[in-house]
Amino acid sequence: MSKPRYAVYYAPAADSALWRFGSATLGYDALTGEDLPFAVPPGCDPALWPAFTEEPRRYGFHATLKAPFELADGRSEEQLRAFARNHAAGLDAVELAGLSVTALGSFVALTPSEPSEALQRFAFSTVQAFELFRAPLSETDKARRLRSPLTPAQHAYLEAYGYPYVGDAFRFHMTLTGSLPGDQATPVKQALETAYAAALPAGPVRIDRFALFRQDDRTGRFRLLDSYSFG
Template identity: 70%
Template sequence: MTGSAPRYAIYFAPSAESALWRFGSATLGYDAIGGGEKPFAVPPGCEALDWAGLTSEPRRYGFHATLKAPFELSNGRSEGALRAFARNYVAGRTPVTLAGLAVNALGHFIALTPAEPSEALQHFAFDVVQAFEPFRAPLSEADLARRLQSPLTPAHRAYLEAFGYPYVGDAFRFHMTLTGSLPQDLVSPVRTALAGAHAQAVPAGPLLLDRIAIFKQADRASRFTLLDSLPFG
């Protein structure tokens, strides 16, 4: 793989009409449905920060939770076949209900994570990884080298070799990224500010994982855009 081929990803992205989608997209300054810029909703107290810079990395991907990480298509597989398979996949599925989402720091970046653990979510996420695996081309040497720069456990290495991504199966952690890597002194105040903004913008309560989304990146210099949003059932 040259890196110039399109990449696809299987994500959870809430419906475009939801308060959660509006909050996430405005935080990142990017609407992956239309592929266009959005005015930033900078959380109160963060106006003096370089918000565009702090969110530049997740802005490339759009607001989402990763289920199957970005991949190029394997030989003999087409975009049309991927989309058709995804439509068939969602037809027989039922939603997964999460108790809610909370704003947390994951290392140096801020993300929405489940308020409570969910075994059903873990099973669902790994099922997606495995079901769509035939569409994934092997990692290029450059992509593999990039992944190996991170410290990986033997289990992570095994997942990377099997599925092209180390954080699947029991290593999966559902998260919807809101910032890039922050300086240590900003992690706590930005988390607090985003938690307040999230509470104001998104009604509290359970989150229904009732769809999957296919996102597409035309080439490595492009942002990901929404190709299909596919409700279950």
């Protein structure tokens, strides 16, 4: 059996409209571990929506900060949780101008409406801070990452941090769909824009917490283990 994996994600507060919107879109609440009735965006086919959201449903609604990792030898979950709590206590919130529904290649996600250097710095510092808990990538996991075309910088990040999309290669995004058929990408994005605008008021978003997620084995879904407010 594979070992548990952990990840450091941004996940909104469980009582927030953003968490409810994302979780209902994916049909899964990572806090409770329960399936939810799908909030199918207007104009989309309810019969297709479970397949459109199957991949991100495995991970729960989130934005990746530190990608999934197994614990390094000598490290325990209790130590990880204590470190996360202490680390969060020393952080300040990052203010974003807002979030926008965006097509990223063949999938749709929420991304910052405006660039934020503070967000980029926070994300990379999180990757670095939790590095002492990460076990080295297995050869299988490394080979899987290398199947995607990587720049020299991304290859160096993979070697250093076990994930290629960090530092200046990082793009904050909260995934709402998996890879979509070509004829569905544009209408699904437009439908999600409408649904997001109806569910949440336009305006700033505060990144004021991060969460630890846990996956018991590679076949299972991620669950929200703990959430840590900053300061």
